[in-house]
Amino acid sequence: MHLERVEIVGFRGINRLSLMLEQNNVLIGENAWGKSSLLDALTLLLSPEFDLYHFVREDFWFPPGDIQGREHHLHIILTFRENEPGRHRVRRYRPLSSCWVPCDDGYQRVFYRLEGELADDDSVMTLRSFIDGEGKALELDDIDELARHLVRLMPVLRLRDGPLYATDPQRHRSALAADRNYRSPA
Numbered sequence: 573m574h575l576e577r578v579e580i581v582g583f584r585g586i587n588r589l590s591l592m593l594e595q596n597n598v599l600i601g602e603n604a605w606g607k608s609s610l611l612d613a614l615t616l617l618l619s620p621e622f623d624l625y626h627f628v629r630e631d632f633w634f635p636p637g638d639i640q641g642r643e644h645h646l647h648i649i650l651t652f653r654e655n656e657p658g659r660h661r662v663r664r665y666r667p668l669s670s671c672w673v674p675c676d677d678g679y680q681r682v683f684y685r686l687e688g689e690l691a692d693d694d695s696v697m698t699l700r701s702f703i704d705g706e707g708k709a710l711e712l713d714d715i716d717e718l719a720r721h722l723v724r725l726m727p728v729l730r731l732r733d734g735p736l737y738a739t740d741p742q743r744h745r746s747a748l749a750a751d752r753n754y755r756s757p758a
Contacts, residue, residue: 573665575726576653576681578610582633582646583688585609595655611730613648617686618728624719626698627688644690649703652682652726667721670712671702681705684722 580589586606599607616625627646634642654660660672660680672680685707687699700719701709712718 573652573654573659573682573725575614575650577649577651578614579649579651580610580613580646581648582643583609583613583648584631584633586613587633614728615730617648617650618723618726620723620727620729622720624700624716624723627686627696629690629694629696631688631696632690642690646688648686650684650686652684652722654680664725668718668725671710671718671722673704675705682722683707684719685709 574595575593577593578589578591580586582588584606585604586609589606589610591610599610601607619625632643632646634640654665654672657678657680659665660668665672668682671682671684673683675681683703683705685701685703687701689697689699691697700715702712702715702718703709
């Protein structure tokens with residue numbers, strides 16, 4: 573399984589983005605294109621920490637120089653695709669069996685949607701759902717547990733050039749565990 577597509581509307585420095593991905597990607601672009609915001613979104617939403625991320629006021633996009641124009645809604649849709657048709661049936665993906673959506677190209681996909689709502693009192697509500705190919709929420713029992721399982725399968729670890737990241741044993745253990753999980757045969 574790999575992250576095939578990222579759709580972002582109204583998150584930090586990104587007003588609107590739809591990006592198709594391969595299994596290996598390189599992001600190159602000019603300043604203010606949104607590379608850091610894209611990496612922030614992936615790092616926060618697919619962090620291997622137990623607690624799922626909840627949006628905060630600062631996550632909502634606003635036009636440059638116009639903080640009063642801050643958006644009150646944001647959404648992010650992460651689309652995961654099995655690497656080969658039928659791979660969604662392997663043991664490690666079984667907990668997500670109710671999330672897989674068959675698509676016209678013969679592949680199964682998981683569509684994970686996160687939405688944020690900013691209220692007038694600056695409180696923020698975060699909503700999670702797994703959706704079908706038309707954007708309708710799937711009726712599921714424990715969305716948070718399914719999201720945690722998805723993150724365990726597809727964690728995003730952001731490596732930085734700093735002494736804190738190089739010497740933090742917990743980050744090192746998390747990176748090793750994620751690498752073992754990714755490389756282990758299904």
